[in-house]
Amino acid sequence: MRKQVSEQFAFWTCRRLFGPIRPYDRCFRCGTMHIPPRYEDPHNGRYDFAGEDVAVEVVSIVNSSALRNFSSWNKRHPGPIEGEPAEFGLTLPWVIEVPARTPTSELDTILEAVRSMEGAGIQANRTYGCGGRRCPAGSGGQICTFCQVAYTAPFHAYVDDEGLLAARNGNVVVSVSESLLSRGLFDLAHEIKRLLRPSSDGQRTDVQQKLDLAERQGKSRRVVCFVLDLYFALRLNVYPGTWKKLGTFPWDAIRPVTDVVVASPDFQRAVVFSDAAPPRQMPVRDAERVPAPRTLGCSSRR
Numbered sequence: 001m002r003k004q005v006s007e008q009f010a011f012w013t014c015r016r017l018f019g020p021i022r023p024y025d026r027c028f029r030c031g032t033m034h035i036p037p038r039y040e041d042p043h044n045g046r047y048d049f050a051g052e053d054v055a056v057e058v059v060s061i062v063n064s065s066a067l068r069n070f071s072s073w074n075k076r077h078p079g080p081i082e083g084e085p086a087e088f089g090l091t092l093p094w095v096i097e098v099p100a101r102t103p104t105s106e107l108d109t110i111l112e113a114v115r116s117m118e119g120a121g122i123q124a125n126r127t128y129g130c131g132g133r134r135c136p137a138g139s140g141g142q143i144c145t146f147c148q149v150a151y152t153a154p155f156h157a158y159v160d161d162e163g164l165l166a167a168r169n170g171n172v173v174v175s176v177s178e179s180l181l182s183r184g185l186f187d188l189a190h191e192i193k194r195l196l197r198p199s200s201d202g203q204r205t206d207v208q209q210k211l212d213l214a215e216r217q218g219k220s221r222r223v224v225c226f227v228l229d230l231y232f233a234l235r236l237n238v239y240p241g242t243w244k245k246l247g248t249f250p251w252d253a254i255r256p257v258t259d260v261v262v263a264s265p266d267f268q269r270a271v272v273f274s275d276a277a278p279p280r281q282m283p284v285r286d287a288e289r290v291p292a293p294r295t296l297g298c299s300s301r302r
Contacts, residue, residue: 003028003060004028004029005265006058006060006227006265007028007048007058007227008028008029008287008288008290008291009227009263009265009284009287010048010049010056010058010225010227010261010263011028011049011291011296012284012286012287012291013225013261013263013270013284013287014049014054014056014223014225014261016282016284017223017259017261017272017282018051018054018056018221018223018259019051019052019054020051020052021049021050021051021054021056022034022049022050022051022296022297023048023049023050023296023297024046024047024048024049024050024055025043025046025047025048025049026043027296027298029290029291029293029296029298030293030296030298032298034296034297034298045209045210045213046210046213047210047211047213047214050214050219053219053220053221054219054220054221054222054223055210055211055213055214055217055219055221055222055223056223056224056225057207057210057211057223057224057225058225058227059195059207059224059225059226059227060226060227060229061188061191061192061226061227061228061229061232062229062231062232063100063101063229063231063232069100069101069102069103069104070100070176070231072103072104073098073100073104073176074176076104077104077174077176080165080173080174080175081173081174081175082166082167082171082172082173082174083171083172084170084171084172085170085171085172087172088111088114088172088174089111089115090111090114090115090118090172091118092118092123092159093159093160093161093163093166093169093170093171093172094114094118094157094158094159094160094172094173095157095158095159095160095165095166095172095173095175096110096111096114096155096156096157096172096173096174096175097155097156097157097175097176097177098110098155098174098175098176098177099154099155099176099177100176100177100231101231102154102155102176107174110153110155113153113155114157117157123158123159124157124158124159125153125155125156125157125158160173185236185242185245185246188228188232188236188246189246189247192226192246192260192262193249193250193254195207195224196208196224196249196254196257196260197250197253197254207224207257208254208256208257211224211256211257212256214256215256220258221258221259222256222257222258222259223257223258223259223260223261224257224259224260224261225261225263226260226261226262226263227263227264227265228262228263228264228266229266230266233264233266233267234266236262236264236267243262243269243271243281244271244279244281246262246271246273248273249273249275251275258274258275258276259272259273259274259275260272260273260274261273263284265287265288268283268284268285268287269281269282269283269284270282270284
């Protein structure tokens with residue numbers, strides 16, 4: 001996700017939420033600083049947007065490992081990997097869903113695990129394991145190796161007897177996508193709160209320091225807008241109510257922040273958390289259009 005896309009989406013989102021705002025840091029449209037520096041107001045350490053009574057700092061949340069590995073998968077295997085089971089050392093029509101964060105070098109390891117599952121009679125992981133054929137299912141006894149693979153493998157695999165995903169019934173399909181079974185919501189909430197709270201030694205985060213400046217400038221609404229890439233937003237888009245499950249924020253601990261916005265350009269949606277109101281969701285339409293120079297103040301240098 002490019003910085004311009006992230007800041008532009010945050011601009012339209014926060015403009016609709018908090019009224020007119022303009023770049024206070026380097027402008028994402030023209031690339032210049034609209035407000036010249038001076039001793040008490042240098043360029044470094046500024047938040048991104050300012051309005052009459054509002055300051056906005058934009059933070060991009062990007063799953064860089066997923067993005068990097070997904071790009072590697074696409075270069076090595078454009079589209080799904082598909083073929084007859086024998087080509088993969090299997091006999092059944094498996095569908096194997098690999099999380100995008102998995103390196104391409106792990107494909108052989110994944111296929112070997114699926115072969116072990118097939119040999120143990122396991123036809124789906126995270127479902128029922130060996131069904132009691134190799135270990136005492138449900139009796140509290142020792143779990144067999146194959147059930148350990150089935151329950152803890154970092155991928156999703158199942159036998160597709162109906163051939164719904166394969167181009168030809170009976171083929172094996174390996175697809176790479178972001179796994180919706182991961183701890184994405186927990187990880188995202190943890191990452192957001194980590195960026196908002198001081199470290200264990202009391203060191204204030206970069207976000208807090210920028211909004212400290214906004215507080216000194218008398219801005220009563222001090223907003224952090226987190227813009228998610230596809231890999232984080234995809235997990236939030238499973239159910240409509242999931243966005244609000246990011247949790248409540250410890251406002252006293254994250255001062256001077258007064259509002260937190262979590263936004264997704266891919267799904268054109270945002271959820272707003274505030275210390276003064278319950279969380280609410282909102283659609284963000286037409287945010288892909290570039291604002292006019294006069295809207296951002298690009299032509300009015302001071």
